[in-house]
Amino acid sequence: MTETIVACCQVSLRVGETEANRAACRAAIAGAAEEGADIVVVPELANSGYVFANAEEARRCAEPLDGETVTEWTDLARAHGLVVVGGLCEVDDGGVLRNSAVIIDGDGVRAVYRKAHLWDREALVFEPGANRPPVVDTAHGRLGVMVCYDVEFPEWVRLAALDGAELLCVPTNWPLEPRPEGERPAEVVRVQANASVNRMFVAACDRAGAERGVEWVNGTVIAGPDGFPLAGPVCADRAVTLLARCDLSDARVKRTSDRNDAMADRRPELYAPVSR
Amino acid sequence: MTETIVACCQVSLRVGETEANRAACRAAIAGAAEEGADIVVVPELANSGYVFANAEEARRCAEPLDGETVTEWTDLARAHGLVVVGGLCEVDDGGVLRNSAVIIDGDGVRAVYRKAHLWDREALVFEPGANRPPVVDTAHGRLGVMVCYDVEFPEWVRLAALDGAELLCVPTNWPLEPRPEGERPAEVVRVQANASVNRMFVAACDRAGAERGVEWVNGTVIAGPDGFPLAGPVCADRAVTLLARCDLSDARVKRTSDRNDAMADRRPELYAPVSR
Numbered sequence: 001m002t003e004t005i006v007a008c009c010q011v012s013l014r015v016g017e018t019e020a021n022r023a024a025c026r027a028a029i030a031g032a033a034e035e036g037a038d039i040v041v042v043p044e045l046a047n048s049g050y051v052f053a054n055a056e057e058a059r060r061c062a063e064p065l066d067g068e069t070v071t072e073w074t075d076l077a078r079a080h081g082l083v084v085v086g087g088l089c090e091v092d093d094g095g096v097l098r099n100s101a102v103i104i105d106g107d108g109v110r111a112v113y114r115k116a117h118l119w120d121r122e123a124l125v126f127e128p129g130a131n132r133p134p135v136v137d138t139a140h141g142r143l144g145v146m147v148c149y150d151v152e153f154p155e156w157v158r159l160a161a162l163d164g165a166e167l168l169c170v171p172t173n174w175p176l177e178p179r180p181e182g183e184r185p186a187e188v189v190r191v192q193a194n195a196s197v198n199r200m201f202v203a204a205c206d207r208a209g210a211e212r213g214v215e216w217v218n219g220t221v222i223a224g225p226d227g228f229p230l231a232g233p234v235c236a237d238r239a240v241t242l243l244a245r246c247d248l249s250d251a252r253v254k255r256t257s258d259r260n261d262a263m264a265d266r267r268p269e270l271y272a273p274v275s276r
Numbered sequence: 277m278t279e280t281i282v283a284c285c286q287v288s289l290r291v292g293e294t295e296a297n298r299a300a301c302r303a304a305i306a307g308a309a310e311e312g313a314d315i316v317v318v319p320e321l322a323n324s325g326y327v328f329a330n331a332e333e334a335r336r337c338a339e340p341l342d343g344e345t346v347t348e349w350t351d352l353a354r355a356h357g358l359v360v361v362g363g364l365c366e367v368d369d370g371g372v373l374r375n376s377a378v379i380i381d382g383d384g385v386r387a388v389y390r391k392a393h394l395w396d397r398e399a400l401v402f403e404p405g406a407n408r409p410p411v412v413d414t415a416h417g418r419l420g421v422m423v424c425y426d427v428e429f430p431e432w433v434r435l436a437a438l439d440g441a442e443l444l445c446v447p448t449n450w451p452l453e454p455r456p457e458g459e460r461p462a463e464v465v466r467v468q469a470n471a472s473v474n475r476m477f478v479a480a481c482d483r484a485g486a487e488r489g490v491e492w493v494n495g496t497v498i499a500g501p502d503g504f505p506l507a508g509p510v511c512a513d514r515a516v517t518l519l520a521r522c523d524l525s526d527a528r529v530k531r532t533s534d535r536n537d538a539m540a541d542r543r544p545e546l547y548a549p550v551s552r
Contacts, residue, residue: 116543116546117541117543119533119536120533120534120535120536121534121535123535130543130546132546149536149541152472152473152538153473153541153542153543153547154430154431154434154469154473155430155431155434155542155544155547156546156547158430158431159547179504180504183504183505184460186468186469186472186502186503186504189465189468189469189472189503190469190472190473190503192462192465192469193430193462193465193466193468193469193470194469196428196462196465196466197428197429197430197466226462227462227465227466228455228456228459228462229459257395257396258396258397259396259397259399260395260396260425262428265393265425265429266429266431267392267393267429268431270392270406270408270432271429271431271432271435
C-alpha cells in the first residue's frame with residue numbers, strides 16, 4: 001500500500017479580505033504539511049470569499065494565474081513537496097472573471113479549471129467555463145478537480161472518473177439549506193454517492209465563517225471509493241483541517257463483484273440521449 | 277396539493293417458492309391498499325426470489341406477462357384503484373429469461389422494463405434489456421421504473437428524470453455489504469443522491485428473508501426530491517410496508533434557487549463524452 005495523506009482545510013474566509021484569506025490558507029496549508037499531508041484542498045474562492053455585493057467587488061479580489069495566491073500556493077507546494085488544490089477568484093487573460101480551481105505542485109500550475117455550472121448570483125459575476133474537468137498525474141496520485149455545484153451533475157463527475165481520477169478534489173462554498181434533524185447534508189450525501197458509483201476518492205472542502213448573512217454547510221468530507229466518509233463531515237462552523245490516509249490505488253480497482261466492474265458495466269450506447 | 281400515498285412493501289421472499297411469494301405480495305398489496313396506498317411497489321423478482329441455484333431453477337419460476345403474478349397484480353390494482361410496480365422473473369415471448377419490472381394499473385400492464393445492468397450471477401440466468409427505463413402517466417402520477425443495480429448508473433436515472441418521471445420506482449434485492457458502524461447503507465445513499473440531483477421522488481423497495489446464506493440490506497426507502505427519506509430506510513430483516521404521503525407535483529418543480537434549475541442547468545453539449 002502506498003499511503004497518501006489527503007487534507008481538506010475548512011478555512012474561515014471573509015469576503016473582500018484577500019490578505020486575511022490568503023494568510024488563513026497559508027497557515028492551513030502549512031499546518032496540514034506539518035501533519036504530513038501530501039495533497040491539500042482549500043475551499044472555493046479561497047482568496048476572495050463568496051458573497052460579493054456586486055461584480056466590481058469580485059473584480060477587486062480577482063487575481064491572474066501568476067498572482068499572489070497562486071505564487072504562494074506554488075511556494076508552499078514546493079517547500080513541502082505537496083499538491084495544493086484550491087478555488088480562486090480569477091481574472092483570466094481576457095479580463096473575464098472566473099470561478100476557478102487550480103491544481104498546483106512545486107512546478108507551478110498543473111491544471112486550471114473554470115466552474116462550468118454556476119450557482120445563483122455567481123452568474124452575475126462570473127463567466128462559466130466550457131472545458132471538462134481536468135485530470136492530471138501528480139507525484140501523489142491522479143487528481144481531478146471541479147467546484148461546488150458542479151458535483152450535482154453526475155455526468156460531470158463521471159467524466160473525471162472516466163479520465164481516471166483517483167481523487168476528485170472539490171473546493172466548495174455550500175450555502176446552508178434546512179434539513180431534517182439527524183440527516184446528513186444533501187451536499188455530503190451527493191459526494192458520497194459520486195464516490196461510490198465511480199469507485200474513487202472525493203475530497204470536498206467547504207469553508208467556515210458566516211458572510212453577509214449567509215451560513216455554510218461546513219460539510220467538509222473525504223469519502224472513499226465505497227462512498228463512506230474517511231474523515232468528516234465536519235458540520236460545524238469552525239476552521240479545521242481534516243486528514244485521511246488513503247491508498248489512492250484503490251480507486252483504480254473498479255471491480256465490485258466476481259462479474260461486475262463499475263466502469264465496464266456502463267452501457268454508454270444506451271445513455272446517448274442524456275446528451276440531448 | 278394532491279396527496280399521493282406511496283407504499284413500499286418489503287416482503288419476505290423465498291427462492292423457488294412462487295406460490296408463497298405470490299401470496300406474500302398479495303397480502304402486502306392488499307394491506308397497503310387498506311392504508312390508502314395509491315402506488316404500491318414490491319421488490320425485484322418478487323415472484324421467484326433471487327438466489328437461484330442455476331438457470332433451470334429460475335426458468336421454473338419464470339412467468340410470461342399474462343401469467344399468474346401479473347394477472348393477480350392487475351386484479352388488485354383494479355379492485356383497489358391503485359398502481360402496482362413490481363419485479364418479475366419473466367420469460368419473454370422469445371422464451372428468454374428477463375429480470376423485469378412492470379407498471380400495472382386496472383387496465384393491465386402499462387409498461388414492462390427489462391433490467392439493463394445485471395448484478396453478478398444474474399448474468400448467468402438473465403438476458404439484459406436494451407430499452408431505456410419507461411416513464412408512463414398513470415392516474416396517480418408519472419412513474420418511471422428500473423431495477424436494483426440500475427440505479428448505480430446515474431446516467432440511467434437521469435433518462436427517467438429527463439422523461440419527466442415524478443416518482444422513480446426501484447424494485448430491488450440488495451445483497452448486504454459490510455458498512456462502517458453508524459453509516460447508512462451506500463445503496464440508500466445512492467437513492468437519496470439520485471432523488472436530489474433529479475428533484476424527483478424515488479421509492480426503492482428492498483426485500484426481507486435471508487436466502488441460501490445471502491442477507492439483504494433491507495434498505496427500503498422512499499426519498500423526496502430534496503434527497504431526504506420520507507419513510508425508511510428500514511434496515512431490519514422483517515416484512516414491513518412503508519408509506520409516504522407525497523405531492524408528486526413537487527417533482528415537476530426543478531427550480532432550486534432564483535437562478536437555478538436542476539434540469540435546465542445541465543450542459544449536455546459538454547457531457548457528450550460520457551456516451552463514449
